[in-house]
Amino acid sequence: TMMNPATLLRRATLCCMVFEILWHSGQGLNVCMSGSATSCEECILIHPSCAWCAQEVRAHFIPTVRCDLTQSLQIRGCKAQFIEFPSSQTSILKSNPLSTKGSAPSQNEVTQIMPQKISVSLRPGDQTSFQVQVRQVEDYPVDLYYLMDLSLSMKDDLVTIHNLGTKLTEEMSRLTSNFRLGFGTFVDKNISPFSYTEPKYQNNPCNGYKLFPNCVPSFGFRHVLSLTDKVDRFNQEVQKQMVSRNRDAPEGGFDAIVQAAVCKEEIGWRKEAFHLLVFATDDVPHLALDGKLGGLVNPNDGECHLDKNNENSASTQMDYPSLGLLGEKLAENNIYLIFAVTRRYYVIYKNYTALIPGTTVEILDMDSKNIIQLIVNAYNNIRSKVELTVSDQPEDISLSFTATCQDGQPLPGLRKCSDLKIGDTVSFDVNVEARSCPKGAASQSFTIKPVGFKDRLEVTVDYSCDCGCTRAAQTNSSVCSSTGTFTCGKCYCEPGYLGSHCECQEGESGNNPLGACREAEGKRMCSGRGECSCNQCLCYESEFGKVYGSFCECDDFSCARHKGVLCAGRRALCHGECHCGECKCHAGYIGDNCNCSTETTSCLADDGQLCSGRGHCVCGHCHCSEPGAFGDTCEKCPTCPDACGTKRECIECRLFNSGPLADNQTCQRLCKDEIITVEALDTDDSAGVLCLYKSENDCVMKFMYSEHANGKSILTALKEPECGGGPDALMVLLAVVGSILMVGIILLAAWKLAITVHDRRAFAQFQNARCRARYEVVRTRLLPPSNVYI
Secondary structure (H helix, E strand, O other), X not given: OOOOHHHHHHHHHHHHHHHHHHHHHOOOOOHHHHOOOOOHHHHHHHOOOXXXXXXXXXXXXXXXXXXXXXXXXXXXXXXXXXXXXXXOEEEEEEOOOOOOEOOOOOHHHOOOEEOOEEEEEEOOOOEEEEEEEEEOOEOOOEEEEEEEEOOHXXXXXXXXXXXXXXXHHHHHOOOOOOEEEEEEEEOOOOOOOOOOOOHHHOOOOOOOOOOOOOOXXXXXXXXXXXXXXXXXXXXXXXXXXXXXXXXXXXXXXHHHHHHHHHOHHHHOOOOOOEEEEEEEEOOOEOOOOHHHHHOOXXXXXXXXXXXXXOEEOOOOOOOOOOHHHHHHHHXXXXXXXXXXXXXXXXXXXXHHHHHOOOEEEEEOOOOOOOHHHHHHHHHHHHHOOEEEEEEOOOOOEEEEEEEEOOOOOEEEOOOEEOOOOOOOEEEEEEEEEEOOOOOOOOEEEEEEEEOOOOOOEEEEEEEOOOOHHHHHOEOOOHHHOOOEEEEOOEEEEOOOEEOOOOOEEOOOOOOOHHHHOOXXXXXXXXXXXEEEEOOEEEEOOEOOEOEEOOOOOXXXXXXXXXXXXXXXXXXXXXXXXXXXXXXXXXXXXXXXXXXXXXXXXXXXXXXXXXXXXXXXXXOOEEEEOOOOOEOOOOOEOOOOOOHHHHHHHHHHHHHHOOOHHHOOOOHHHHOOOEEEEEOOOOOOOOOEEEEEEEOOOOOEEEEEEEEOOOOOEEEEEEOOXXXXXXXXXXHHHHHHHHHHHHHHHHHHHHHHHHHHHHHHHHHHHHHHHHHHHHHHHHHHHHOOOHHHOO
């Protein structure tokens, strides 16, 4: 049959429209058209790309889907002014420029982070970003509080630091023109079993101790001198101190650290200064729950308890602090903690630094003679890096960082830059995403700040969870047959009514209910998961989740799972959401079940390389590709070609303070292997690799590199390189002359021997001939003439 041109034109137009919609949505699964959204608010929560058409149904506009991609809605005829599409955005509220000097007329004018205050409007599932710049200014004021262990084993150290103030001030004056010093001491809680509590030890715990018979009573923490620029006063107070004695080996130092951090007014911490707390000890600390041995069941409250004698009055009433509490109080008061400990306990305190942000550890000589250089090195090390921390982060907000350090290369997943110089500027790109809309809170806030800085960035978060068209809702609207509410272009019917205009009652059916409720010919009505009423599918409820879609073809529970969990998580901890059989992953996660993290922080080795350059980071874990490489970051590889070269630098800087790592203060950070020095190497060890190299003075240094079963890397090195002595000219001359003489004597002896043998042979022949001649003469005389017989 022939069709008229108008019909052909309408069909051609319809085909083009369908093709274009399919082309746009064919770029990926169009979750917007899944049918799960029954309102504008539900639509914008499905996916950041989803938009809602709030245009009223007219003869020329009958939308089959209101929740779709913006371009698809426009193709269907929805006008731009009726499309609800909230987006995330960032507004900068305060952005003072970065300072270059710390010696400004007013320290409040010194700015080390930019911007200082921003506001972000977030649509759930959508991202927005902003950039943070950080600069450590020159000549910034420094407050240094020296907290010293005064147990008996530190008596030699106390003598060494009698003039610490003068020497330290001289060194620090090269780094800052505004430097102040303070002093405090600690021993341990003065209760049993931590201290001697018998009456005879009350005034002198050293009573009866022959090696050191006199010392002061034990105490928890004593604040001796507030921060001051009067160096002589510091020296005087230090010289007045005397050691004490406690019973067990561990000390109560962490108790003292908390008091030194929270007693801001008593210590004298300045808001506008760089805060350093030097913790000097030669033993391990007591930790939380140790106090129960002395009957202390109350946890440490982290409050200041200094009495009129400047001692911790709550020392014998509360338990020791936990590492978490210690880190919290140091961060609250912007304090960098420097552990100055003896080599024996270096590894223990090194492990603490991984749990307490803003801490570093340095090796203290047994008598503290290197304390000045230790503090300067630690200060330079701290000032050479910038690390961002986040506080009060809302549960439904995820943050991802990309650091751009001095080399200008973006480092995704990193919020830290190292090996910086004073005055360098680094930047961090921060991506913010809201996973959901919080209940009952219109806005929230969080803070981003560099560790140890007073400067911070305040971020206020507003959520775009509502549509503008909702505010214009019409109840009992004539558009909805006076039996529903007209809002955002759609009728929401009263109970008992159905249809796009609430024109049907439950139980009624149209002319062709089966065709309207089937997705395609041959398919089950409402996909077998609902019933058809008024030409619409009413989906059944499911105990597993929500069934939705125009034909009940979709649900939110038939997606891939990870360890039995849908899309690798639930609620605020989820990595993705299930939409119509497919996991839609949140930012930072990929994979069929969203279990694969794109973060690379856990793959970064100590040298800053991903997987030590020997593998690839997959789902937050290193897959080592270099044969023989293993470890969390492929850092262990005794058989790799560069193994000896890498460990050589650590041998040089740790044992001889030389090599490339000794100059930039990164030796302790990069070289964490245990180094054992021996007189002679056991080269027969099949589990180790023999490494050797020639030093600057042409000596040969040898060491063995091995990996133990417990996962530790062990470097066994010679105490000193093998050096051959230089040649002695006199000895060489004598050796040459002696060799010539020896050769001459040997040749002469050989010639003499040959002559002697020859002469003896000749003489023997002569004697033999002579004997024959005599015999012939005698014979001639004795025999008669021959003619007598004839």
